[in-house]
Amino acid sequence: MVMMHSLLAEGIGVQNWTYILVGITFTLYIGIAIWSRAGSTKEFYVAGGGVSPLANGMATAADWMSAASFISMAGIISFAGYDGAVYLMGWTGGYVLLALLLAPYLRKFGKFTVPDFIGDRYYSNTARFVGVICALLVSFTYVAGQMRGVGLVFSRFLEVDINTGVIVGMLIVLFYAVLGGMKGITYTQVAQYCVLIFAFMVPAIFISIQMTGNPIPQLGFGSTLADGSGTYLLDKLDGLSTDLGFAEYTEGSKSMVDVFAITLALMVGTAGLPHVIVRFFTVKRVKDARKSAGIALLLIVILYTTAPAVAVFARTNMIETVSNKSYAEVPVWFKKWETTGLITFTDKNNDGHIQYVADKSKNELVVDNDIMVLANPEIANLPDWVIALVAAGALAAALSTAAGLLLVISASVSHDLIKKIINPNISEKNELAAARLSAVVAVCVAGYFGINPPGFVAATVALAFGLAAASFFPAIILGIFYKKMNKEGAIAGMVVGITAMLLYMVKYRLGWFDDVLPDKSEWWFGISPEGFGTIAMLLNFIVSIVIMRFTPDPPQEVQDIVENIRIPSGAGDATH
Numbered sequence: 268m269v270m271m272h273s274l275l276a277e278g279i280g281v282q283n284w285t286y287i288l289v290g291i292t293f294t295l296y297i298g299i300a301i302w303s304r305a306g307s308t309k310e311f312y313v314a315g316g317g318v319s320p321l322a323n324g325m326a327t328a329a330d331w332m333s334a335a336s337f338i339s340m341a342g343i344i345s346f347a348g349y350d351g352a353v354y355l356m357g358w359t360g361g362y363v364l365l366a367l368l369l370a371p372y373l374r375k376f377g378k379f380t381v382p383d384f385i386g387d388r389y390y391s392n393t394a395r396f397v398g399v400i401c402a403l404l405v406s407f408t409y410v411a412g413q414m415r416g417v418g419l420v421f422s423r424f425l426e427v428d429i430n431t432g433v434i435v436g437m438l439i440v441l442f443y444a445v446l447g448g449m450k451g452i453t454y455t456q457v458a459q460y461c462v463l464i465f466a467f468m469v470p471a472i473f474i475s476i477q478m479t480g481n482p483i484p485q486l487g488f489g490s491t492l493a494d495g496s497g498t499y500l501l502d503k504l505d506g507l508s509t510d511l512g513f514a515e516y517t518e519g520s521k522s523m524v525d526v527f528a529i530t531l532a533l534m535v536g537t538a539g540l541p542h543v544i545v546r547f548f549t550v551k552r553v554k555d556a557r558k559s560a561g562i563a564l565l566l567i568v569i570l571y572t573t574a575p576a577v578a579v580f581a582r583t584n585m586i587e588t589v590s591n592k593s594y595a596e597v598p599v600w601f602k603k604w605e606t607t608g609l610i611t612f613t614d615k616n617n618d619g620h621i622q623y624v625a626d627k628s629k630n631e632l633v634v635d636n637d638i639m640v641l642a643n644p645e646i647a648n649l650p651d652w653v654i655a656l657v658a659a660g661a662l663a664a665a666l667s668t669a670a671g672l673l674l675v676i677s678a679s680v681s682h683d684l685i686k687k688i689i690n691p692n693i694s695e696k697n698e699l700a701a702a703r704l705s706a707v708v709a710v711c712v713a714g715y716f717g718i719n720p721p722g723f724v725a726a727t728v729a730l731a732f733g734l735a736a737a738s739f740f741p742a743i744i745l746g747i748f749y750k751k752m753n754k755e756g757a758i759a760g761m762v763v764g765i766t767a768m769l770l771y772m773v774k775y776r777l778g779w780f781d782d783v784l785p786d787k788s789e790w791w792f793g794i795s796p797e798g799f800g801t802i803a804m805l806l807n808f809i810v811s812i813v814i815m816r817f818t819p820d821p822p823q824e825v826q827d828i829v830e831n832i833r834i835p836s837g838a839g840d841a842t843h
Contacts (some may be wrong), residue, residue: 282646284655285424292462292659293439296666299455318453318549324562327454327546329463331362331563333409333668334416334572335349335728337463338661340571342636344578345585348508349519351578353526354729355534359564359571359576361732365538366560370547372747374556375832380675381439381544381739382683387759388746389754390825392688397761401738402679402766406542406714409731410672414717416665419637422607423657429607433717436662440669441710452670453549459663464569466660470644470653471573474580477647488576504579507586512625528798529729536732536800539739542671545678581643588646589632590623596619598644609635673709681707730772737768741807750829764807771799 290316318326336358344351376384382402386395414433421432468484475487480499494496505515514520521529537543589597594612604610611633612621623632641661644654681702686693693701738761745752775789776796794802820826 280651281424281654282426284652285658288652288655288659289662290619292458292663293457296439296455297442299458302454314680318559320550320555320558321562322453322457323546323550323559325460325556325566326453326549326738327543327559327563328566329456329460329667330546331462331543331567331668331673332463332664333728334413334661334665335501336570336574337467338416338419338438338640339412339637340638340730341574341577341581344575345582345639346523346634346636348514348516350526352519352575353521353529354533355571355574357732358537359567360530361534361537362560362564362567364534365540365543366557366564369538369544369696369743370554370556370560370748372832373733373743374545374547374550374553375546376828380678380683381743382679383687384746385739385742385757386683388825388829389742389752389757390822391754394754394758394761395683395687397758398682398739398742399679401734401761401765402675402683404769405540405731405734405738406672406676406679407709407716408734409540409542409728410669410676410709411716412728412731413665413669413672414713416637417662417669417725418717419607419609420641420658420661420665423604423609423638423641424655425757426606430718431792433714436666436669436717437710437714440666440673441707452667452674455670455711456667459667460566462663463667463835464566465572466656466663467577467640470647470649470657471577471580473649474584474643474647475576478580478583484576484580485572488579500579500583502584504583507583507590511586511590511623516579522793524792525794525798530796532736532804533729533732535804536734536736536742539735539743540732542668542675545675546671577640577643581639581646584643584646585634585639586623589621591725592621594619594621598646600642603645604638604642607638609638664723669713673706673713676709677706680709687787729797730776733768733772733797733803734765736800737803737807740804741811745808745811747829747832750826751815751820752811753815753818753821755818756811756813758812760807760811763810763830764803767806768800768803771803772796775799 340354340358341349343354373384376388380402382398384393385398386392413431414436417436418429418432421427421435422429427435427743471484472482475484476482476493478493479487479490480493481487481490488500490500492500492503500519505517506623508514508516519526550556550559589601594614601610605612613631613633615629615631617624621632622629624630641657644657681698686698741760741764742757745757771791790796791799791802
């Protein structure tokens with residue numbers, strides 16, 4: 268009874284702090300949405316095109332750094348070690364590619380959405396329709412990861428089940444996405460960036476000082492331990508890993524081909540993500556699009572260079588805290604995460620001790636990748652308010668990206684499908700109503716995928732990048748830099764690319780065609796589902812160019828538009 272009372276007392280501290288910090292941040296987001304609610308379709312789709320480069324840079328960074336970046340990336344790195352670097356390289360490299368190669372040209376083309384660009388550049392409603400389908404597939408796959416992230420946070424820190432957590436998150440994001448549109452989302456995301464970066468950095472700095480005496484996490488994880496032993500932290504983690512039968516943390520086990528394929532798929536998938544591309548339409552000029560891209564990259568780098576350090580801190584602390592320890596003596600955090608089902612202990616040899624080893628037949632501990640960042644402050648015994656701060660930051664990361672994705676979904680349906688294809692004479696008022704209604708439907712579908720996700724957060728998001736790489740990237744690149752690319756080639760390429768990616772994904776990630784999930788040895792060329800976007804993208808390019816060779820050239824006016832968007836002179840003003 269005394270032990271139960273003490274557990275309850277400790278839980279109340281974290282839970283109350285979580286309610287306070289999450290309540291304050293949610294109130295802020297909703298207040299901003301009401302203050303900046305959209306009154307026209309232009310404000311709903313692109314915030315009226317009048318956002319400053321600094322605000323847009325912060326909003327883009329928040330949009331970009333989803334639950335995968337905040338919750339799952341460090342979690343993957345903490346278990347995969349060196350192999351987890353593919354996510355760092357792919358996602359940051361992809362943003363550079365997007366900022367330099369695509370954003371200014373798409374901004375100068377002057378269209379609200381990626382399907383809008385596809386439809387106009389390839390002078391075809393069929394191309395536009397294929398673009399809408401691809402945008403919906405990418406966005407729904409991506410948003411599933413965000414909703415799972417929301418559910419994770421609520422299930423642990425507000426002590427409700429994951430499904431309830433997903434529903435609460437749905438209602439919040441629905442409110443400010445539907446009311447404010449892109450205008451509300453932009454300024455909400457500025458606040459969310461501040462919350463998420465503060466929440467990620469504070470515990471990282473605390474733990475870096477605790478473990479190495481260095482207040483800069485990026486330097487701390489390469490430093491010697493604070494215990495005066497002179498041992499480097501990474502050497503210690505390598506030793507802990509090999510003692511348990513795992514590979515050295517700093518050694519990779521993935522094949523070079525798979526590392527290359529995943530990195531490239533994430534990079535080019537970034538450049539085809541509709542919810543990031545649309546951010547470059549919210550500023551006044553092409554020059555501002557370039558500025559906001561640079562600002563966003565600097566803001567993103569803060570989190571991305573800290574994630575490997577957080578991964579090392581969390582992995583080291585977890586092994587030392589629970590491996591070969593008596594289950595009766597495990598810390599309070601372990602028991603609390605057990606109730607979520609995201610960490611499980613099965614005493615196979617009935618000795619009452621936790622055997623955490625690489626040998627699956629003997630291993631008694633299963634830890635979900637996605638809990639590492641969220642549990643990290645608890646494992647390190649940081650104050651309750653820091654633990655609650657991480658929960659608020661994780662929600663900010665998940666909800667900011669979910670809102671951007673929901674806007675892409677609603678714009679694809681209302682602007683590209685209804686206005687451009689089904690009913691070109693629809694009034695602005697009805698189009699805005701259709702956008703809001705489609706956002707409501709999108710939230711419900713997203714909630715379903717959040718409750719029944721196809722994998723952990725970063726894996727689900729990586730599949731979305733593969734779909735974007737397989738469908739949009741070749742069509743956008745060829746549309747900007749190859750004026751002879753025609754509608755027949757682009758349509759055929761997109762259909763073949765996204766179909767190949769979908770089939771590979773459902774077979775090797777979801778196992779829909781088999782009784783059990785196929786073994787890694789069956790992967791084509793040894794490439795994982797997360798990396799197959801590279802192969803599907805190459806198929807898209809090949810099919811597009813081959814079909815283009817045997818079909819008529821695009822109309823001269825389309826070729827002239829392509830020439831025009833690549834001319835730097837007069838790039839201060841967008842061409843509409």
